[in-house]
Amino acid sequence: AQKITQTQPGMFVQEKEAVTLDCTYDTSDQSYGLFWYKQPSSGEMIFLIYQGSYDEQNATEGRYSLNFQKARKSANLVISASQLGDSAMYFCAMREVYFGNEKLTFGTGTRLTIIP
Amino acid sequence: ETGVTQTPRHLVMGMTNKKSLKCEQHLGHNAMYWYKQSAKKPLELMFVYSLEERVENNSVPSRFSPECPNSSHLFLHLHTLQPEDSALYLCASSQDWAVRQETQYFGPGTRLLVL
Numbered sequence: 001a002q003k004i005t006q007t008q009p010g011m012f013v014q015e016k017e018a019v020t021l022d023c024t025y026d027t028s029d030q031s032y033g034l035f036w037y038k039q040p041s042s043g044e045m046i047f048l049i050y051q052g053s054y055d056e057q058n059a060t061e062g063r064y065s066l067n068f069q070k071a072r073k074s075a076n077l078v079i080s081a082s083q084l085g086d087s088a089m090y091f092c093a094m095r096e097v098y099f100g101n102e103k104l105t106f107g108t109g110t111r112l113t114i115i116p
Numbered sequence: 117e118t119g120v121t122q123t124p125r126h127l128v129m130g131m132t133n134k135k136s137l138k139c140e141q142h143l144g145h146n147a148m149y150w151y152k153q154s155a156k157k158p159l160e161l162m163f164v165y166s167l168e169e170r171v172e173n174n175s176v177p178s179r180f181s182p183e184c185p186n187s188s189h190l191f192l193h194l195h196t197l198q199p200e201d202s203a204l205y206l207c208a209s210s211q212d213w214a215v216r217q218e219t220q221y222f223g224p225g226t227r228l229l230v231l
Contacts, residue, residue, distance in 0.1 A: 035220075037222070043227065044223065045206060045225075047219050050219055052217055091159070102215075107158060
C-alpha cells in the first residue's frame with residue numbers, strides 16, 4: 001500500500017469558494033507528523049501547515065486548516081475563500097521517525113486551478 | 117537573503133559534462149536534504165546531512181556526489197549523467213534530523229536538463 005495517497009490529480013474551483021484536498025496515509029506508527037506543501041509553477045515547495053498525530057485539535061494557519069481524522073487515517077487540507085494565487089500543486093507528506101532515523105514521504109500531489 | 121537558496125535555477129548539460137548544484141540555508145538549521153522531483157512521480161529523497169555528516173543515502177547512483185562543507189552549504193556534484201536524470205532538484209533544511217515535529221523548508225529548486 002502507498003504511504004500517502006492523494007486521489008485527486010486535478011481540481012478546478014471557482015474563486016472565493018472553499019476547497020478540500022484529500023489525503024490518506026498508511027502507517028503503523030503511533031507517533032508521526034503530517035504536512036501540506038504548496039508548489040507553484042516556479043518550483044519552490046512552500047510549507048503550509050503541520051499536524052502532529054497526538055494533536056487533539058485540527059491545525060489552522062490563516063486560510064488553511066487541516067481536517068485530521070486519525071481513525072480514518074486522513075488529513076485533508078481545507079482552503080477557505082480561494083484566491084487566484086492558490087493555483088498550484090499541493091502535496092501531502094508524512095514524517096515517521098524510528099530507531100533514530102526519519103522518513104518523509106510525499107504523495108503524488110493535486111493540481112489546483114482557481115477559476116476567476 | 118533569507119530561507120533556502122539554490123543556484124543555478126536552470127541547468128542544461130551534456131552527458132559528459134561535470135557540473136555542481138549549490139544550496140545555501142540562512143535559517144541556522146542543522147540538517148540539509150537533496151530531493152529529486154521527476155514528472156508524475158513523488159519526491160524522492162536522495163541524501164541527508166545532519167551536522168555536516170551524511171546520514172542517509174537512498175541508493176543513489178554514484179554519478180551524483182553530495183558535499184556538505186558546513187551546516188549552511190550543500191552541494192550536489194554531477195558527472196556523466198543520463199537523460200533520465202533530467203528533473204527538478206530540490207534542497208531542503210530543517211532544524212534537526214530525525215525529530216518528528218520538525219518542518220523541512222525547501223529552496224526554489226534547480227531544473228536540470230540532460231541532453
